[in-house]
Structures are given as C-alpha cells and as structure tokens.
Amino acid sequence: MAPKDPRQTKFVLDESRIPRAWYNIAADLPVPPSPPLHPGTGQPIGPDDLAPLFPMALIGQEVSSEREIEIPDPVRDAYRLYRPSPLYRAHRLERVLDTPAHIYYKYEGVSPAGSHKPNTAIPQAFYNQQEGVKRLATETGAGQWGSALAFAGALFGLEVKVYMVRASYDQKPYRRILMETYGAEVVASPSLSTGYGRRVLGDTPDSPGSLGIAISEAVEDAASRDDTKYALGSVLNHVLLHQTVIGQEAIEQMGMAGESPDIVIACTGGGSNFAGLTFPFLGRNFRDGATHRVIAVEPEAAPSLTRGVYAYDFGDTGKMTPLVKMHTLGSDFVPEPIHAGGLRYHGMAPLVSLLKDHGDIEARSVHQRASFEAGVMFARAEGILPAPEPSHAIRAAIDEALVAKEAGEERVILFNLCGHGHFDLSAYERYLAGTLEDYEYPAEKVDAALAALPSVGGRRVDAASRLLEMRAPALYGHGARIAVCGRTTLSTLRRVPRRRATRPRPTGDAAPPEPAGRSRPAQGEGAPGR
Numbered sequence: 001m002a003p004k005d006p007r008q009t010k011f012v013l014d015e016s017r018i019p020r021a022w023y024n025i026a027a028d029l030p031v032p033p034s035p036p037l038h039p040g041t042g043q044p045i046g047p048d049d050l051a052p053l054f055p056m057a058l059i060g061q062e063v064s065s066e067r068e069i070e071i072p073d074p075v076r077d078a079y080r081l082y083r084p085s086p087l088y089r090a091h092r093l094e095r096v097l098d099t100p101a102h103i104y105y106k107y108e109g110v111s112p113a114g115s116h117k118p119n120t121a122i123p124q125a126f127y128n129q130q131e132g133v134k135r136l137a138t139e140t141g142a143g144q145w146g147s148a149l150a151f152a153g154a155l156f157g158l159e160v161k162v163y164m165v166r167a168s169y170d171q172k173p174y175r176r177i178l179m180e181t182y183g184a185e186v187v188a189s190p191s192l193s194t195g196y197g198r199r200v201l202g203d204t205p206d207s208p209g210s211l212g213i214a215i216s217e218a219v220e221d222a223a224s225r226d227d228t229k230y231a232l233g234s235v236l237n238h239v240l241l242h243q244t245v246i247g248q249e250a251i252e253q254m255g256m257a258g259e260s261p262d263i264v265i266a267c268t269g270g271g272s273n274f275a276g277l278t279f280p281f282l283g284r285n286f287r288d289g290a291t292h293r294v295i296a297v298e299p300e301a302a303p304s305l306t307r308g309v310y311a312y313d314f315g316d317t318g319k320m321t322p323l324v325k326m327h328t329l330g331s332d333f334v335p336e337p338i339h340a341g342g343l344r345y346h347g348m349a350p351l352v353s354l355l356k357d358h359g360d361i362e363a364r365s366v367h368q369r370a371s372f373e374a375g376v377m378f379a380r381a382e383g384i385l386p387a388p389e390p391s392h393a394i395r396a397a398i399d400e401a402l403v404a405k406e407a408g409e410e411r412v413i414l415f416n417l418c419g420h421g422h423f424d425l426s427a428y429e430r431y432l433a434g435t436l437e438d439y440e441y442p443a444e445k446v447d448a449a450l451a452a453l454p455s456v457g458g459r460r461v462d463a464a465s466r467l468l469e470m471r472a473p474a475l476y477g478h479g480a481r482i483a484v485c486g487r488t489t490l491s492t493l494r495r496v497p498r499r500r501a502t503r504p505r506p507t508g509d510a511a512p513p514e515p516a517g518r519s520r521p522a523q524g525e526g527a528p529g530r
C-alpha cells in the first residue's frame with residue numbers, strides 16, 4: 001500500500017523487526033555451487049581444513065544449505081545498536097535528475113563503524129568468542145571492515161590485529177585512528193609483521209598493497225598462532241549470509257512504500273554488500289517468479305565480474321587460501337590505488353560469480369571520476385556523503401534513472417548506500433580539485449596475472465608457488481605439506497602423517513616435520529605504522 005503522504009522520505013522499522021534469521025541463498029540456487037578445493041590435491045576441502053582459521057559455527061554456515069539460519073540473541077542485541085537501518089526515497093535526487101523513476105536507497109552508513117560491515121563482524125566476533133578464541137587477525141581495504149571488526153572485537157572482548165592495505169593506510173589516517181580507538185592494532189600491508197609481507201616488501205618496497213596481499217598476511221598471522229583465528233570481511237558464503245539482514249529489511253520497507261523494485265543495484269568489491277541487499281530479492285526471483293533486475297557495479301580498475309575469467313583461483317595474493325571458483329583477474333593482480341579501497345580486489349565471491357555466470361545478475365564497471373561525480377551529485381541532493389564504494393552503485397542508479405527518463409517510464413530503482421564517506425574527504429578534495437585520475441583497464445597486468453592462474457586436476461598448481469613455503473601447514477588439516485623449491489608442482493606435494501604437523505618457516509626448502517602445534521613467527525619489529 002502506498003504511504004499516505006507521497007513525500008514520505010524515510011521508511012523506518014521498529015527494533016522488533018530486526019530479522020530473526022539470515023537468508024541462505026544456497027537453498028534456492030538454480031545450479032549447485034562448485035566446492036572450494038585444496039590447492040595441492042585439487043580435492044574439495046573439508047571442515048577440518050578450515051578449522052585453524054575459522055570457528056566451527058562459521059564453517060557450518062559456510063557449507064549449509066538451510067534456507068534460514070537463526071540469528072543468535074546476543075547478535076540481534078548488538079544489531080539493535082543500529083538496525084534496522086533506514087530506507088530512503090531519494091525525492092530530491094529524482095527532482096535533480098527530472099526523472100519519472102522512483103529511487104530508493106538502503107542506508108547502511110548508520111552503523112557505528114559507518115558501513116554494512118558490522119552486520120558480519122558482530123556474528124563473527126560472537127562465534128569466535130563462544131569457541132574460546134582470544135584474538136582475530138584480518139585485512140582491511142577501505143578501513144571500513146577493519147573498523148567494523150575492531151568495533152565487534154570491543155563488544156565481545158577480543159583482541160584484533162588489522163593489516164590495512166598500504167594505499168588506504170596512507171589515504172585514510174582517521175580510519176586507522178578509529179580502529180585503534182576501538183582497541184585494535186593496525187599495520188600497513190605489506191608489513192614487516194609476516195613472512196609474506198616481508199617478502200613482498202623485499203620485491204616491491206613501495207608496494208601500494210592490495211586486499212589480496214593483506215589477506216595473505218592476516219591468514220598467515222592467524223594460522224601461525226593458537227590463540228588467533230582469521231576473519232574475512234567479504235567473499236565467503238557465511239559473510240554474504242550475514243549481510244542478508246539488509247535485503248530482508250529492504251523488502252519489508254519497500255512494502256511500506258507500496259512499491260517493488262524493478263532494478264536492485266549494489267557495488268561489488270568482494271560481493272558482500274551486493275549479496276546482502278540483492279540475495280533476498282533474488283530468492284524471490286528463484287522461488288516466486290519475481291523479476292527484479294539485479295546489477296553489480298565494480299571499478300574499471302578491478303573489473304573482475306565484467307572482464308575476469310570464471311575459474312578456480314586463490315583468494316589471496318600469497319596463495320595461502322583454498323582455491324575457489326570465481327570471477328578473477330588473477331591473484332597476482334594488484335589494482336591501481338583507486339580511492340574505493342574496498343573494491344580493489346582481484347576476485348569476487350563465488351556465490352556472486354556463480355549467479356553472474358548463470359545469467360541471473362548483470363554487471364558493469366565504472367571509472368572512479370564518474371563514480372565521484374555521482375557521489376557529489378548525490379551528496380548535494382540528499383545530504384549524505386557516500387563512501388567511494390557505493391558511489392559506484394549511485395552512478396548506476398543515476399544512469400538507470402536517466403534511461404527511465406528517456407523511456408518515459410516510472411521505474412523503481414533501489415540501491416545499497418553501504419557506507420558513508422566521512423573518512424574519505426581527502427579523496428573528495430582531490431576530486432573537487434580536479435586531480436583525481438582514472439585508470440584505464442590494465443589489460444597487460446591482468447593478462448600476466450591470469451597466466452599464473454592455478455590449474456586444477458593434476459596439472460601444475462601455479463607459477464608463484466614458491467610462496468607456499470610460508471603456508472602454515474595447519475591450514476590444510478595438519479597433514480598436507482608443500483615441499484618448495486623455486487617453482488612448486490603437484491608432484492612435490494607430500495602428505496605427512498596426521499599427528500606430525502610442521503611449523504611454518506620464513507625461508508628455506510622443505511622444512512622437516514616437527515611436533516604438532518603452531519608457533520608464532522617473528523612479529524612486527526619496526527612494522528610500519530606502529
């Protein structure tokens with residue numbers, strides 16, 4: 001039913017309407033997902049392989065096919081700090097564009113950390129604390145995820161160490177200070193805190209870093225300490241699952257507005273805010289024959305969905321994660337230092353990739369200046385300063401509203417305003433001064449990175465596997481150990497007896513087996529930024 005007042009701008013739900021369950025799209029997928037693979041054996045990994053990194057509750061969610069997964073009370077209670085988030089009708093933007101389209105946005109910038117990221121940081125911290133974990137290691141691109149996990153760590157009494165991508169660390173000192181205020185330790189990545197970081201710095205002392213590199217550092221940190229687990233802010237199924245509170249609330253709020261979106265739009269870095277808003281709508285497409293058009297928007301500087309290949313690849317640059325099937329530009333690819341730090345990722349969530357490959361969603365890429373132009377137009381019309389990441393979604397929403405104008409149609413457009421840009425003012429300053437650059441699609445760099453894609457099914461693992469020497473053996477079920485000598489091949493992968501795990505070695509070939517247990521590598525003396 002349409003609201004009584006046609007000028008109604010905010011659609012606000014009571015705290016009792018915070019969803020009681022997350023929506024798991026795995027239950028409704030039109031085709032089954034491809035399993036993550038062990039990079040050495042090419043076989044699907046099992047829960048034990050992931051246990052050194054994640055608590056069992058999250059591993060269970062990662063592989064669940066239940067449509068609804070109950071949100072624990074302590075998590076719902078923490079959600080009360082900012083959920084339900086408001087849905088807005090962008091009346092003023094519509095007027096500026098002189099479009100017959102109705103534009104709505106779900107505003108996730110109301111969370112304490114300023115973005116959608118606490119929706120998963122809170123349950124991740126909760127489940128870790130429940131299973132006795134004392135410390136979490138993570139990466140952050142834009143600083144939004146690091147802030148969210150630092151905040152969630154403070155709520156549940158966990159120490160948090162954040163590897164912050166160097167480019168963002170330099171661009172966004174206030175994000176670092178926010179994380180430190182919440183109690184986290186923050187280093188610029190690549191850092192001297194990990195063997196992998198030291199290696200990257202050795203090869204490329206002025207590396208701007210990337211999410212792929214920072215993930216490797218955080219994984220190495222977590223896998224090498226008994227008291228620490230790893231937390232990922234995007235990409236994985238359980239992360240996308242937690243974000244579905246966004247779309248579930250939006251469905252109810254669109255109902256309050258008496259409308260149903262023809263087009264649902266979100267930006268994609270690793271895919272979590274996109275999944276959060278769109279999966280509940282896609283679920284209606286799959287189950288009820290609804291016809292919401294769904295658009296993912298990514299940066300031209302890291303266009304994995306629009307220009308990447310759909311293949312098995314590592315989630316990180318150090319090649320420590322399992323292989324997942326996704327749209328990828330190659331895990332060696334380091335995107336240019338665009339200001340949308342959260343979108344500087346070589347890959348994409350497997351679930352989002354599957355939907356793109358199957359034709360259930362569309363994707364497009366946007367240059368950073370065009371996204372800032374849209375962000376500034378939005379800020380001047382609606383007053384909210386968007387983060388550079390959702391400005392990509394705003395660009396697409398504006399473009400679709402202009403298409404509706406051309407067609408003279410009253411289309412309903414919904415997008416995810418997944419974070420505010422209050423810590424991105426230096427980027428806005430550069431945009432306003434006219435000094436912000438666009439980066440052309442880096443075809444040669446992508447080609448080079450794709451040439452090093454891992455092969456699955458008995459062929460060579462990948463060209464850069466010398467890095468595997470730093471992989472904590474505990475990562476792959478205590479048994480697997482990679483012998484390293486320059487380039488690693490599958491034939492050099494050896495299994496050692498389960499009870500005999502090896503310790504990670506910062507250097508050297510084929511470290512001998514040592515007693516089970518994980519040791520701590522040399523930590524951060526002289527780490528940048530401390």
Ligand SMILES: Cc1ncc(COP(=O)(O)O)c(C=O)c1O
Nearest residue numbers: 144234269270271272273342419
């Ligand atoms: C505000 C904001 N939006 C979007 C993203 C991209 O991540 P995802 O695609 O997982 O939502 C990030 C990542 O840091 C972010 O901080």
